[in-house]
Amino acid sequence: MGEVRPNLCNQLNSSGSRVFIKGSFSEKYFYLIDDYAREIDATILSFEKTGENEYIFVFDRTIFYPGGGHQPYDTGKLTIENNEFIVFKVERKGDEIYHYARVMKGDAQIDKGQRVNMRINWEKRYHMMKLHTAEHIFMKFIRERGYELEGGSWGPDEGLIIFSEELPIDILLEAENKTNEIIGRNLPVFRIIKNGYITIKIADFDERPCGGNHVSATGEIGFFKITKIERRGKTIRFNVGEKALNYLAKHYNDFMKFGLDTLMLRQEISPNTIISKLVEIATNLQKSQTEAEILSDILTKVITSKVPETGLIIGEATYNGVFLDLSDLNLSPKYLKNLGRRLQEASMDKIYAIKLSKESVAIFLKRSKKFFKAFKNELIKTLKNLSIEKEAKISSIEGGILIIAPKEKIEKIVKKRE
Ligand SMILES: [Zn+2]
Numbered sequence: 001m002g003e004v005r006p007n008l009c010n011q012l013n014s015s016g017s018r019v020f021i022k023g024s025f026s027e028k029y030f031y032l033i034d035d036y037a038r039e040i041d042a043t044i045l046s047f048e049k050t051g052e053n054e055y056i057f058v059f060d061r062t063i064f065y066p067g068g069g070h071q072p073y074d075t076g077k078l079t080i081e082n083n084e085f086i087v088f089k090v091e092r093k094g095d096e097i098y099h100y101a102r103v104m105k106g107d108a109q110i111d112k113g114q115r116v117n118m119r120i121n122w123e124k125r126y127h128m129m130k131l132h133t134a135e136h137i138f139m140k141f142i143r144e145r146g147y148e149l150e151g152g153s154w155g156p157d158e159g160l161i162i163f164s165e166e167l168p169i170d171i172l173l174e175a176e177n178k179t180n181e182i183i184g185r186n187l188p189v190f191r192i193i194k195n196g197y198i199t200i201k202i203a204d205f206d207e208r209p210c211g212g213n214h215v216s217a218t219g220e221i222g223f224f225k226i227t228k229i230e231r232r233g234k235t236i237r238f239n240v241g242e243k244a245l246n247y248l249a250k251h252y253n254d255f256m257k258f259g260l261d262t263l264m265l266r267q268e269i270s271p272n273t274i275i276s277k278l279v280e281i282a283t284n285l286q287k288s289q290t291e292a293e294i295l296s297d298i299l300t301k302v303i304t305s306k307v308p309e310t311g312l313i314i315g316e317a318t319y320n321g322v323f324l325d326l327s328d329l330n331l332s333p334k335y336l337k338n339l340g341r342r343l344q345e346a347s348m349d350k351i352y353a354i355k356l357s358k359e360s361v362a363i364f365l366k367r368s369k370k371f372f373k374a375f376k377n378e379l380i381k382t383l384k385n386l387s388i389e390k391e392a393k394i395s396s397i398e399g400g401i402l403i404i405a406p407k408e409k410i411e412k413i414v415k416k417r418e
Pocket residue numbers: 132133136200210211212213214
């Protein structure tokens with residue numbers, strides 16, 4: 001076992017099977033010492049003016065990752081006495097790290113040996129550390145299935161992986177799920193240096209040579225999501241943490257609609273199964289307006305296409321229509337409003353009786369005002385005939401009529417003809 005340094009990471013080339021550090025594990029490459037160093041002081045070893053306001057600096061030590069191994073270089077700021085520079089590019093040449101900087105403030109009167117305060121763009125770097133560590137985990141599962149990586153980049157905004165061949169979607173999604181499991185286990189991430197070689201070890205789960213920056217525990221990644229599958233699975237884009245969640249939030253309604261539509265298309269699935277799925281969704285959803293609309297939309301599809309037409313006994317008369325017991329769904333008035341509107345739009349000649357609870361039934365119909373009025377009067381007459389006009393209630397709701405009556409009586413007002 002070599003020297004084990006938790007919370008640390010490395011760079012250098014990623015070609016070959018092992019990553020090797022020339023010379024000793026020195027402070028010169030400070031990004032190898034501490035991935036979490038956002039700011040340090042250093043000394044100017046050499047510099048060169050390359051343009052009007054542009055310079056290249058070499059320091060005795062640096063926290064700027066110079067790029068390589070698919071991880072982009074860091075950007076950031078330098079303060080040298082009264083001068084401020086932005087570092088817009090970093091590059092490794094031989095053993096030296098070149099910092100390409102532009103003067104932002106000051107007269108740039110600088111000398112070798114001067115002290116410099118350097119700060120990296122931490123938000124950008126930390127995101128790349130998460131992307132990079134997520135890639136280790138994800139690719140471990142992909143390699144287990146016999147596929148290899150051909151290229152990619154872990155940042156700055158998103159991850160990109162190019163495989164050597166097209167990957168089936170089920171393998172990608174399986175690896176995505178398993179990656180999130182590893183993230184959830186919050187496994188420690190170590191850098192191991194042995195005989196000048198560096199490997200990155202994620203607990204007992206994975207160890208491989210690597211040249212970039214990583215987080216110190218998998219939980220820091222937060223969440224992993226494939227955001228795009230391109231070229232029939234030869235290329236994927238992914239993101240992590242908040243950016244992955246933002247992606248999900250943005251596409252949440254599309255996902256849900258897609259899922260429910262897919263469910264609808266499967267003929268072997270019974271209306272009851274779909275409805276119980278909807279119960280599950282309705283229970284779990286934060287009930288936003290959009291979700292209410294989507295749920296109403298899919299409910300309308302179920303009701304109009306999957307539930308068979310029946311004889312409906314309403315009051316004294318019998319009509320053609322659909323009877324559906326949705327009392328398990330606990331539909332809020334918001335849903336009911338959307339549902340009523342959609343059901344009305346759906347059919348001219350049918351009447352929809354929707355049982356909302358043990359004591360209430362909503363009836364939606366698209367008929368003339370005259371018919372609607374007569375229909376309502378018939379119902380009021382029914383209440384009188386049953387002598388429940390005091391304990392029962394009939395009222396107009398969005399696009400229909402709501403009947404509330406004691407549960408043992410409501411069936412006498414509205415029921416399905418057996
Ligand atoms: Zn790595």
